[in-house]
Amino acid sequence: MTYCCGVLVREGLVMIADTRTNAGLDDISTFRKLHNLSEPGERLISIASAGNLSITQSVVSLASEGLENPETGVVERLSDVGSMFKAAQLLGRCIRKVRDIEGAALDRMDIAFKITLLVGGQIRGDRLRLFMLYSAGNFIECTPDAPFLQIGEHKYGKPILDRAVTFDTELYDALKIGLISMDSTMRSNLGVGMPIDVLVMRRDAQLAEVDHRIDSSDAYFRDLRDRWSSALRAAHIAIPKPPYGAGAP
């Protein structure tokens, strides 16, 4: 399992990904799922991945090495595409290419071809953008009405994002709320686990302001978990009991 979210606010973009992979409950490993391609001041592209690990890694490798664009005959790479839209298109083609290569063999083994990606970032001269790609290589873009996208085990962590994040949320508040969302998910699904990789980029900077791995010894994250648990407890205790039946005041 996996949980990743991207939050796109006025000030910038936050990308968060866990690192747990599992082939069954008895085979758990740690793999980085947040892939950052950085050329400071020029481009910063961050890719978070969910799905079959062999597929997601192959797609990211292919997009880094380069794939010929059949319409132009030009080999395109994440390191030279001219816009985030082109980066999303390239990754979409890479998904289809990996499917062409691996799909039939996976089908024979009844292994689903499953991949979702979040692709966020900015290339100088272009806008800061965030996309979500599906297994067919098609994609949607994050907009200010719902300024976040999630992949993997998204349900446990969605309520806090729904309630707390708007396009005007400050950048480090967006990071904080994203970490609360990750905490809720880890608490309910053992398939999502530490360490957590985070990336923060400010709009129009094209560089990582934070590129950090949070492990179980991270004092801030432990404090956040404790505070959030205590606050939730206090919050439900502060609500009056239902007035129905014998609960009536």
Added chain:
Amino acid sequence: MTYCCGVLVREGLVMIADTRTNAGLDDISTFRKLHNLSEPGERLISIASAGNLSITQSVVSLASEGLENPETGVVERLSDVGSMFKAAQLLGRCIRKVRDIEGAALDRMDIAFKITLLVGGQIRGDRLRLFMLYSAGNFIECTPDAPFLQIGEHKYGKPILDRAVTFDTELYDALKIGLISMDSTMRSNLGVGMPIDVLVMRRDAQLAEVDHRIDSSDAYFRDLRDRWSSALRAAHIAIPKPPYGAGAP
């Protein structure tokens, strides 16, 4: 879609169910999913259902009308079974019977035979118990280690139950937390909706202390939603910003 939960605490049992059904997004209706069979002081059996409505309704009807127990030749009904375990067994046999009757025709239409039930209650002389039944008619029982069970769209509402409910939670606090769980679910999944049916029974009473329908005009529930939203907002605002990168104090 559906969301129902049962919370079994030391003092008693809470059952909560939404009422929204949908055949596609363009065909939404209200159906009661919480079925209570009551003989005050003698027995109170509460069944919450999720899955295909035609299947869940048929199973409840069959268990009410009666089904012959093949081992004894006796026709058993929810109104005369001698224990909650026997009630769960009867409902399991009813699920299998409805599958025998309807399954082949549903298969031909590629309609999955999907049903989950929560069955909670008490029969005089027996213990207060809560079970969850699956499509195969098998079932598990709720225990004090995790004193709640959920069916249907369970993920959005699970974090608050995980954090807030223990076996020693007071009965009306359990109801309150269950309603917060329902609120979180309704907020994130349009397939779960008002009105909400609730049942509260105290241990060893065999009668409903609350048997209530909460609709959109219910002042308490509106207040609970507002307070919970405000408290969550206050909770995340009170947590310091992450100290990573430019967020450092």
